[in-house]
Amino acid sequence: MNTQRILSHFHESAEIKIQSATALAQPIGQAIEMMFSALSNGNKILACGNGGSAADAQHFAAELVGRFERERFPLPAISLATDTSILTAVANDYSYREIFSKQVQAYGQAGDILLAISTSGNSANVMAAIEAALEREMRIIALTGKGGGAIGKMLTDADVHICVPADRTARIQEVHLVTIHALCDGIDVALFGGDVNE
Numbered sequence: 583m584n585t586q587r588i589l590s591h592f593h594e595s596a597e598i599k600i601q602s603a604t605a606l607a608q609p610i611g612q613a614i615e616m617m618f619s620a621l622s623n624g625n626k627i628l629a630c631g632n633g634g635s636a637a638d639a640q641h642f643a644a645e646l647v648g649r650f651e652r653e654r655f656p657l658p659a660i661s662l663a664t665d666t667s668i669l670t671a672v673a674n675d676y677s678y679r680e681i682f683s684k685q686v687q688a689y690g691q692a693g694d695i696l697l698a699i700s701t702s703g704n705s706a707n708v709m710a711a712i713e714a715a716l717e718r719e720m721r722i723i724a725l726t727g728k729g730g731g732a733i734g735k736m737l738t739d740a741d742v743h744i745c746v747p748a749d750r751t752a753r754i755q756e757v758h759l760v761t762i763h764a765l766c767d768g769i770d771v772a773l774f775g776g777d778v779n780e
């Protein structure tokens with residue numbers, strides 16, 4: 583195996599993370615404020631995405647309900663990509679497009695947040711979830727890449743778009759993961775102040 587190919591994954595990932603830090607710090611800060619404000623008002627966060635982004639949605643919900651780095655009370659977040667009975671029933675009886683939107687209709691309340699994750703910005707089921715969330719007066723935090731795709735065009739001024747400046751799905755997902763950890767950390771700092779070692 584050519585180790586150069588392996589090294590290039592690490593180098594490209596690191597370079598794109600550095601570029602993204604500058605481009606995304608501001609919208610990530612806005613997203614933290616929006617999440618903290620919603621959670622403080624008794625609202626919750628729903629998260630969805632396909633494939634690797636489904637794993638990201640679960641990962642985020644686990645860190646809010648369980649914990650990130652600090653011991654704290656559980657925070658309300660639900661992954662819409664996780665319940666195989668709901669996902670298979672809705673896909674089988676309705677359509678794959680509706681697997682997330684039905685759950686937004688079931689759980690979503692005005693003031694809740696939808697964390698919509700799509701590297702292309704073009705997944706139809708994530709777009710349908712955003713439509714359902716906007717109908718419910720929820721706010722959207724979209725994690726995308728590749729220019730934001732159709733999702734970028736659906737968002738309103740009240741929403742936050744965190745669009746990774748890259749075109750390769752794997753690299754975009756890698757920045758989504760560090761973004762999710764920055765969101766979790768920002769929520770903890772908003773709750774408790776200071777840094778994790780205090």
Ligand SMILES: O=C(CO)[C@@H](O)[C@H](O)[C@H](O)[C@H](O)COP(=O)(O)O
Binds near residue numbers: 634635
């Ligand atoms: O993890 C990967 C590729 O790295 C895949 O599972 C990937 O998430 C899937 O192809 C998704 O269906 C892509 O959807 P999206 O990010 O464009 O919304």
Ligand SMILES: [Zn+2]
Binds near residue numbers: 634752
């Ligand atoms: Zn992947």
